Amino acid sequence: MDADVVVVGAGPTGLVLAGDLATAGARVTVLEKRPAGLSNLTRAFAVHARSLEMLDARGLADELLTKGQQVPSLRLFQRLTISLADLPSRFQYVLVVPQYEVERLLRRRAEEAGAGFRHDTEVTALVQDDQSVTVTTADGSTLRAQYLVGTDGARSTVRGAVGIPFPGHAVIRSMVLADVRLAREPADPLTVAAANSSLGFLAPFGDGWYRFIGWHGNRDVGEDEPVDLDEVRSIARATLHDDYGMGETRFLSRFHADERQAPTYRAGRVFLAGDAAHVHSPAGGLGMNTGMQDAANLGWKLAAALRLPDAERAAVLDSYQAERHPVGKQVLRASGGILRAATLPGPVVAAVRGVAIGLVSRVAPIRRRAALTVSALGVAYPRPGGAHPLVGTRVPDLPLEGGSRLAEALRAGRFVLVAPAGAPLPEMGRAPGEADPAERVLARRADGDTTTLLVRPDGYVADAA
Numbered sequence: 001m002d003a004d005v006v007v008v009g010a011g012p013t014g015l016v017l018a019g020d021l022a023t024a025g026a027r028v029t030v031l032e033k034r035p036a037g038l039s040n041l042t043r044a045f046a047v048h049a050r051s052l053e054m055l056d057a058r059g060l061a062d063e064l065l066t067k068g069q070q071v072p073s074l075r076l077f078q079r080l081t082i083s084l085a086d087l088p089s090r091f092q093y094v095l096v097v098p099q100y101e102v103e104r105l106l107r108r109r110a111e112e113a114g115a116g117f118r119h120d121t122e123v124t125a126l127v128q129d130d131q132s133v134t135v136t137t138a139d140g141s142t143l144r145a146q147y148l149v150g151t152d153g154a155r156s157t158v159r160g161a162v163g164i165p166f167p168g169h170a171v172i173r174s175m176v177l178a179d180v181r182l183a184r185e186p187a188d189p190l191t192v193a194a195a196n197s198s199l200g201f202l203a204p205f206g207d208g209w210y211r212f213i214g215w216h217g218n219r220d221v222g223e224d225e226p227v228d229l230d231e232v233r234s235i236a237r238a239t240l241h242d243d244y245g246m247g248e249t250r251f252l253s254r255f256h257a258d259e260r261q262a263p264t265y266r267a268g269r270v271f272l273a274g275d276a277a278h279v280h281s282p283a284g285g286l287g288m289n290t291g292m293q294d295a296a297n298l299g300w301k302l303a304a305a306l307r308l309p310d311a312e313r314a315a316v317l318d319s320y321q322a323e324r325h326p327v328g329k330q331v332l333r334a335s336g337g338i339l340r341a342a343t344l345p346g347p348v349v350a351a352v353r354g355v356a357i358g359l360v361s362r363v364a365p366i367r368r369r370a371a372l373t374v375s376a377l378g379v380a381y382p383r384p385g386g387a388h389p390l391v392g393t394r395v396p397d398l399p400l401e402g403g404s405r406l407a408e409a410l411r412a413g414r415f416v417l418v419a420p421a422g423a424p425l426p427e428m429g430r431a432p433g434e435a436d437p438a439e440r441v442l443a444r445r446a447d448g449d450t451t452t453l454l455v456r457p458d459g460y461v462a463d464a465a
């Protein structure tokens with residue numbers, strides 16, 4: 001074998017995965033068709049609370065915070081504000097930061113942990129048997145590994161090579177994207193507005209640049225039609241009622257968005273994660289966040305599969321599909337819902353939208369649910385029958401004895417046994433996917449709660465008592 005795991009694609013999903021696998025001691029090689037040093041096109045700019053927690057558990061969140069702007073509320077459609085200030089997390093905001101900053105930190109971590117990177121290396125084909133997967137790259141060379149993960153984006157070659165379909169449809173065409181400087185600062189840090197069948201979204205990068213995404217319902221042109229600043233300004237005026245004196249630009253493009261999801265994220269020894277497994281519109285800023293969390297779910301399971309006996313391997317690998325496919329489905333629904341609420345034309349829809357917004361604004365539990373969905377803090381995984389009610393739920397960043405936090409204990413990439421203070425260490429059997437209980441990190445909680453938790457490397461409860 002040339003590697004334990006080959007990861008195809010060094011976007012945010014592949015980088016989390018490569019770092020997690022290498023931290024767990026696996027030999028991992030990342031194949032990326034882009035030349036070294038060429039940034040992935042800047043697309044995502046919103047990092048939500050659950051992703052920040054995940055980055056915190058890898059020692060990267062505090063550094064990322066210095067690169068972006070914290071936005072504590074989302075103002076949607078003029079009248080609706082979703083506050084993130086009371087999210088049950090250390091991160092009570094969305095961080096607006098360019099995708100390349102997230103990738104830079106993840107890349108550094110993966111390299112430090114020992115992941116190997118090969119650039120200018122495009123995967124063109126792959127075959128697998130009972131023992132291994134062999135990939136072929138554009139220059140004709142081959143590489144053999146025990147497992148392969150396609151994190152190669154929406155047009156995934158890996159997905160095509162193993163024959164997994166990608167059903168769905170285009171949901172919005174001819175959106176424009178502009179990174180601009182403004183003469184006047186908007187009153188709200190993050191604004192989304194829909195008006196006259198148009199949609200406008202404006203967010204700050206925190207360094208003087210703003211990202212504008214707009215859509216004009218009556219203008220449907222091909223993606224290669226150039227975008228000029230006048231078009232951007234006119235959509236901004238139609239939706240946000242101001243173009244804020246948009247001036248210098250550094251990036252202008254036109255794009256479309258599809259809603260698609262692979263029915264299965266696995267074919268034998270080959271897995272899909274991130275945009276290779278699911279795509280949707282940018283509404284909600286959920287794509288990169290969901291991809292990184294797919295990787296956090298899959299990484300420790302693959303690392304465990306390399307060490308577990310045959311009989312136990314299947315269950316832990318199957319749990320990736322069981323846990324992440326429903327999350328992908330819900331993300332498509334949430335993102336699609338936001339987009340449709342914003343863009344459907346007509347006075348009846350506008351009236352319904354008004355009523356719905358009024359309802360969401362007034363009813364605290366609905367507002368809270370919306371915040372938990374967008375931030376992904378509300379994600380919980382299926383619980384086996386008879387298991388403790390906490391199994392499958394996300395563990396908040398508990399304070400631990402000695403002044404540290406759970407996020408810090410998770411940085412070793414292992415299971416963490418969190419025992420109550422002052423009591424003898426409780427017995428807790430080996431959890432599904434746990435290769436060796438002797439490797440657990442042991443910690444005592446400092447919040448007075450007497451529940452013992454066995455926490456998975458991705459921060460969800462494996463067992464509790």
Ligand SMILES: Cc1cc2nc3c(=O)[nH]c(=O)nc-3n(C[C@H](O)[C@H](O)[C@H](O)COP(=O)(O)OP(=O)(O)OC[C@H]3O[C@@H](n4cnc5c(N)ncnc54)[C@H](O)[C@@H]3O)c2cc1C
Nearest residue numbers: 009011012013033044045046123153274275285287288289
């Ligand atoms: C306008 C816009 C705004 C967005 N805003 C947000 C946001 O605010 N928040 C958010 O969470 N998401 C957002 N997204 C979505 C986000 O950008 C994607 O979900 C994210 O980049 C997916 O990461 P990934 O690693 O799965 O795939 P990608 O980032 O697409 O990375 C795939 C990598 O694989 C490489 N590759 C492809 N094929 C091959 C091959 N055959 N061989 C080798 N390498 C290959 C590519 O070069 C690339 O580096 C936005 C998207 C758009 C278009």
